[in-house]
Amino acid sequence: MTSSQGVIDARQVTKKLRLGKLEIAALRGVNMCVEAGEMVSIVGPSGSGKSTLLGIIGGLDTPTSGEVYIDGVEISRLGEDKLTEIRNEKIGFIFQFFNLIPTLTALENVALPIEFANQRRYKPKKRAKALLQQLGLGDRLNHRPSELSGGQQQRVAIARALANNPPLLLADEPTGNLDSESGAMVMETLHQIRAENGTTIVLVTHDPNLAKQADRILTLIDGRIEQESLPEKLAIG
Numbered sequence: 001m002t003s004s005q006g007v008i009d010a011r012q013v014t015k016k017l018r019l020g021k022l023e024i025a026a027l028r029g030v031n032m033c034v035e036a037g038e039m040v041s042i043v044g045p046s047g048s049g050k051s052t053l054l055g056i057i058g059g060l061d062t063p064t065s066g067e068v069y070i071d072g073v074e075i076s077r078l079g080e081d082k083l084t085e086i087r088n089e090k091i092g093f094i095f096q097f098f099n100l101i102p103t104l105t106a107l108e109n110v111a112l113p114i115e116f117a118n119q120r121r122y123k124p125k126k127r128a129k130a131l132l133q134q135l136g137l138g139d140r141l142n143h144r145p146s147e148l149s150g151g152q153q154q155r156v157a158i159a160r161a162l163a164n165n166p167p168l169l170l171a172d173e174p175t176g177n178l179d180s181e182s183g184a185m186v187m188e189t190l191h192q193i194r195a196e197n198g199t200t201i202v203l204v205t206h207d208p209n210l211a212k213q214a215d216r217i218l219t220l221i222d223g224r225i226e227q228e229s230l231p232e233k234l235a236i237g
């Protein structure tokens, strides 16, 4: 076995899903390597396997075959306890529909993953407050998700993803449910996080304008990476 490289090293990952009597090959042998500090986008038609791939890389789902190394640790066959620990410490997830806990305030949502951490590196409420302030939500600490706009909810979700300062941030269509202005703000936040912390980011998106803000673009078609391209250099002012 050769040693793994990068923050993400996925090798020959397949995923078969059963839908009634039908067996669907959602992933058909994906190889993907992402270096520390890189920002990579994944594009592709609906149903091409983008969310399945991100879920497997993030340890939310397991592959049918293949290997997934995160920060050098093979996660695809770990037990639930160890996997939960790795998700909590190493991976931040951002979803299209925010997935905040509706009964908790913004502050409590962000503090939760810190409270769950095995080795607590931060004081939960103090860290949550600082992150929310950094994301421009210092005046919304005690609001519940229903009392926030979509863009604000997504920024709370980003703060939650950053709670334990993970080296890896995975975002599945994070702007898909936002107006373009809030979407642009979310993208700006991702760039800022990366610049400040060296966070590795994988971004799934439908929007070519967002995809090309990354260092590399992977195109997933029918469960395979069919293309890898570099975005045209943009003059971002």
Ligand SMILES: Nc1ncnc2c1ncn2[C@@H]1O[C@H](COP(=O)(O)OP(=O)(O)O)[C@@H](O)[C@H]1O
Pocket (backbone or CB within 6 Å): 017, 018, 019, 024, 026, 044, 045, 046, 047, 048, 049, 050, 051, 052, 053
């Ligand atoms: N829980 C599931 N059970 C059965 N099939 C699924 C399930 N989730 C996704 N699929 C199928 O797997 C394929 C890939 O889905 P997905 O990863 O969600 O694609 P994308 O995110 O690119 O739209 C699709 O054909 C989809 O219908």
Ligand SMILES: [Mg+2]
Pocket (backbone or CB within 6 Å): 050, 051, 052
């Ligand atoms: Mg999807």
